[in-house]
Amino acid sequence: MDYKVNDISYKYASGGKEVLRHVNFSIEQGKVTAIVGPSGCGKSTLVQIFSQVIPKLLANGELAGSFDVPDKTLVSVVSQSPENQLFGYGVEDAIAFGMENMGLSQEEIAERMDYVLDLLSLQYLRSRSVATLSGGQRQAVCIASVLAMEPDILIMDEPVSSLDPNGKRMVQNILKQLRANGNTTVLVDNNLVWSAGVVDHVIGLLDGEKVFDGTRDEFFRDFALQEKLGVIIPQEVEIYRQLSAHIPELELFYTVEEGKKQLEKLIGRKESDIGGLEEEKKETVVSVHNLSKTFEDGFHALTDVNANIAEGKIVAILGQNGSGKTTFVKHLNGLYKPTEGDVRYRGSSIIHKTVAQISRNIILVFQHPEHMLFEETVEKELSFCARMQQVPFTPEQLEEVLKTYHMEEDRETFPLNLSMGKKHMLTILSVLFSSADVIILDEPTLGMDGFLIRELKAMLEKLSAEGKTVVMISHEIPLVFQTMDEAIILNQGKKIFEGSREALARRSDIFEHINIQLPAVVQLSRDLGFSKICYNVEEFAAMVMERRGA
Amino acid sequence: MDYLQYVDTDSLLHRLDPRTKFAFFLVMAVVTSVIKSGVALLFLFAFFIALWCTCRIPKYILILAGKLKVLLAFIFLLWLILGLFEPPVVEKGPIFFQTVLPFVNGQSIHLCFDWYDLYKGAVYALRIFLMISSFYTVILTTNFSEIILGLQKWKIPYALAFGIGLVFQIIPMIITELKAIMEAQSSRGLEIEECGWATKIRNYVTFSLPLLFRVMSKGQAISLAMHYYQLDFSVRRTAYKGIKATAYDAWFIIANAVTIVITVILRLYFYIPV
Numbered sequence: 001m002d003y004k005v006n007d008i009s010y011k012y013a014s015g016g017k018e019v020l021r022h023v024n025f026s027i028e029q030g031k032v033t034a035i036v037g038p039s040g041c042g043k044s045t046l047v048q049i050f051s052q053v054i055p056k057l058l059a060n061g062e063l064a065g066s067f068d069v070p071d072k073t074l075v076s077v078v079s080q081s082p083e084n085q086l087f088g089y090g091v092e093d094a095i096a097f098g099m100e101n102m103g104l105s106q107e108e109i110a111e112r113m114d115y116v117l118d119l120l121s122l123q124y125l126r127s128r129s130v131a132t133l134s135g136g137q138r139q140a141v142c143i144a145s146v147l148a149m150e151p152d153i154l155i156m157d158e159p160v161s162s163l164d165p166n167g168k169r170m171v172q173n174i175l176k177q178l179r180a181n182g183n184t185t186v187l188v189d190n191n192l193v194w195s196a197g198v199v200d201h202v203i204g205l206l207d208g209e210k211v212f213d214g215t216r217d218e219f220f221r222d223f224a225l226q227e228k229l230g231v232i233i234p235q236e237v238e239i240y241r242q243l244s245a246h247i248p249e250l251e252l253f254y255t256v257e258e259g260k261k262q263l264e265k266l267i268g269r270k271e272s273d274i275g276g277l278e279e280e281k282k283e284t285v286v287s288v289h290n291l292s293k294t295f296e297d298g299f300h301a302l303t304d305v306n307a308n309i310a311e312g313k314i315v316a317i318l319g320q321n322g323s324g325k326t327t328f329v330k331h332l333n334g335l336y337k338p339t340e341g342d343v344r345y346r347g348s349s350i351i352h353k354t355v356a357q358i359s360r361n362i363i364l365v366f367q368h369p370e371h372m373l374f375e376e377t378v379e380k381e382l383s384f385c386a387r388m389q390q391v392p393f394t395p396e397q398l399e400e401v402l403k404t405y406h407m408e409e410d411r412e413t414f415p416l417n418l419s420m421g422k423k424h425m426l427t428i429l430s431v432l433f434s435s436a437d438v439i440i441l442d443e444p445t446l447g448m449d450g451f452l453i454r455e456l457k458a459m460l461e462k463l464s465a466e467g468k469t470v471v472m473i474s475h476e477i478p479l480v481f482q483t484m485d486e487a488i489i490l491n492q493g494k495k496i497f498e499g500s501r502e503a504l505a506r507r508s509d510i511f512e513h514i515n516i517q518l519p520a521v522v523q524l525s526r527d528l529g530f531s532k533i534c535y536n537v538e539e540f541a542a543m544v545m546e547r548r549g550a
Numbered sequence: 551m552d553y554l555q556y557v558d559t560d561s562l563l564h565r566l567d568p569r570t571k572f573a574f575f576l577v578m579a580v581v582t583s584v585i586k587s588g589v590a591l592l593f594l595f596a597f598f599i600a601l602w603c604t605c606r607i608p609k610y611i612l613i614l615a616g617k618l619k620v621l622l623a624f625i626f627l628l629w630l631i632l633g634l635f636e637p638p639v640v641e642k643g644p645i646f647f648q649t650v651l652p653f654v655n656g657q658s659i660h661l662c663f664d665w666y667d668l669y670k671g672a673v674y675a676l677r678i679f680l681m682i683s684s685f686y687t688v689i690l691t692t693n694f695s696e697i698i699l700g701l702q703k704w705k706i707p708y709a710l711a712f713g714i715g716l717v718f719q720i721i722p723m724i725i726t727e728l729k730a731i732m733e734a735q736s737s738r739g740l741e742i743e744e745c746g747w748a749t750k751i752r753n754y755v756t757f758s759l760p761l762l763f764r765v766m767s768k769g770q771a772i773s774l775a776m777h778y779y780q781l782d783f784s785v786r787r788t789a790y791k792g793i794k795a796t797a798y799d800a801w802f803i804i805a806n807a808v809t810i811v812i813t814v815i816l817r818l819y820f821y822i823p824v
Contacts, residue, residue: 084771089693096790098779109790356741364737371734388739
């Protein structure tokens with residue numbers, strides 16, 4: 001039996017804007033349904049209606065239509081921030097919480113706990129405290145705690161948005177397991193990169209209206225719709241999108257292996273003849289010398305790290321969570337003082353300067369925009385750095401940035417009321433008005449949809465063209481490879497690689513070591529024996545067509 | 551390192567029934583309120599040190615002492631200054647300085663700085679430190695899930711016990727948030743290191759807005775999660791884990807009882823009115 005979304009319309013206040021308009025679809029039992037759409041399309045409102053937050057907790061709105069489910073249907077939600085959802089000190093406490101609320105007996109709780117821990121392969125976490133878990137492990141425990149309540153429908157609301165590649169893989173495996181187990185799962189996420197291989201059914205929402213209802217393959221074949229919804233899709237599907245316009249016989253593929261098989265049939269395979277590397281002469285703007293950091297509790301976050309950041313380049317800092325990336329960049333702007341070693345900006349040590357003084361040259365944009373926003377309007381927030389550093393700016397300059405990044409209408413908006421992606425973009429835009437020529441971005445794509453990521457990419461290229469240096473921490477590996485000139489890779493507090501993108505693309509051993517996948521275009525360029533490694537889909541498609549024509 | 555948080559280790563105090571630890575705090579709060587003898591308090595302090603060392607938490611208590619140093623110095627100085635206006639209670643002992651200052655209407659003020667002023671300041675500072683540290687001894691060795699269980703066993707309504715447990719879960723989050731906000735703003739050019747007190751206070755007011763919003767959004771997320779987990783305080787819930795007093799609790803109670811008896815005896819023999 002399916003669960004029916006029956007002509008649902010909703011307004012948060014009577015007389016207000018309709019955030020959902022006559023939405024109809026079915027959630028298929030035992031399947032994974034993905035609800036996609038840009039920020040503000042009504043996805044979160046639907047989750048609140050499914051989970052009875054509307055009207056039980058939010059009773060002031062106007063709800064029309066219904067979510068038709070049998071009596072006593074239990075709907076549970078896994079949110080994007082497991083730290084706000086786990087109640088209890090230990091993993092067992094957190095998993096038991098929901099079952100205790102349901103009044104289950106001790107024996108039944110123990111039985112169900114064993115079952116979910118086995119199902120999700122989490123027995124090894126059983127006696128750990130929640131505070132010591134990684135992001136992925138917390139999310140996995142959160143899913144276990146909800147599953148233990150045996151919900152009829154499990155909703156996952158952007159469950160991997162703040163996870164590293166390992167964490168994403170862990171949640172991806174859990175989703176596969178749930179599907180195999182016949183659980184009904186609803187995934188609310190505009191990023192389908194990690195879940196494309198598992199999703200069965202896709203619902204597209206735009207401005208509160210349903211604009212798509214179909215299978216996964218139908219969705220991924222509708223390129224115009226993907227663009228319109230700003231959905232982030234796997235690079236494999238992007239390759240298919242680009243190539244299928246010229247090669248109609250190409251079949252949709254979701255993995256590098258599937259793509260390789262098809263492309264080998266079409267263009268054959270050659271032995272790799274990627275040329276040698278040319279050394280480029282570079283000016284160092286920031287240098288790190290024998291940097292070590294040991295925290296008060298004895299944790300060695302960085303060990304003897306040496307690195308040179310070249311002027312005017314985009315430098316990616318890569319590694320799994322806990323590898324020391326954030327600790328490293330916090331030394332570059334003075335937030336952390338080294339236990340040993342030195343950090344120099346244009347040859348002069350910065351370690352005795354204050355963070356505000358350093359920010360005139362090196363500025364850091366944090367991962368969570370809410371930590372940075374506190375002005376009353378978007379316009380004032382934009383000029384915050386300039387005012388703090390007494391850098392002159394004109395209203396015309398502000399106007400131009402607002403216009404370029406489509407924020408004119410938000411000029412007088414309270415910044416914290418913006419969508420997550422726009423909040424993040426605003427914090428990045430505000431540092432454009434500072435005097436700093438080294439800009440550090442920590443996970444800049446967090447919360448951004450496809451439209452904003454495209455704008456961010458253009459901004460990075462513009463900054464680089466203007467001679468500014470950008471240091472970027474990001475888990476979005478395809479974007480990193482499209483934009484970076486150089487990379488520094490950290491693993492367990494030690495530097496294991498420093499060099500150009502070209503040098504890095506030749507070192508798949510490093511990526512295996514840190515358990516991160518190279519982008520599909522890089523893997524396929526090498527596997528198909530191209531004469532050069534491609535970093536973006538357009539370039540890759542051109543190479544395929546060139547070989548096919550030859 | 552956050553001194554307020556539970557320290558995850560295995561020790562005698564960690565193994566105790568939370569109720570025993572609550573009782574320890576209550577008894578010690580009463581004892582340190584009543585006992586004003588320096589010798590007796592020093593003995594109690596020695597007992598506390600032995601307890602902290604046994605339970606491997608002395609470094610956290612040192613951090614706590616560091617945080618409290620301004621408060622303790624203020625209490626010490628306050629009682630020292632008040633003591634300047636009083637003659638020594640006990641005749642024996644050195645007087646470092648004394649003078650008579652003329653006051654209005656031909657009256658005069660007798661100022662006397664003697665050893666007893668130092669003693670009084672030290673006794674009051676030690677009492678406050680012992681009282682606060684007994685509370686932290688419980689917090690450092692009892693996680694919030696155990697706090698909730700312990701309070702429930704004391705027949706405290708679950709809504710209240712859960713609220714208290716939640717406070718201990720949320721406080722470290724708020725401290726982390728405030729730190730992140732301060733770091734983020736200084737990274738954008740707001741000077742918070744080399745600035746005067748007035749600017750520092752103004753900065754804290756500035757930080758309060760994003761902090762308030764972060765706390766509100768966390769509060770909202772937590773209340774949604776309570777709904778997802780079907781938490782309803784009007785419905786009787788069960789408990790997966792139980793708590794039970796063991797032989798450790800008996801030994802701990804005996805050790806405390808002996809310590810309190812000795813402290814009282816020392817108070818009777820070595821009391822100087824303060």
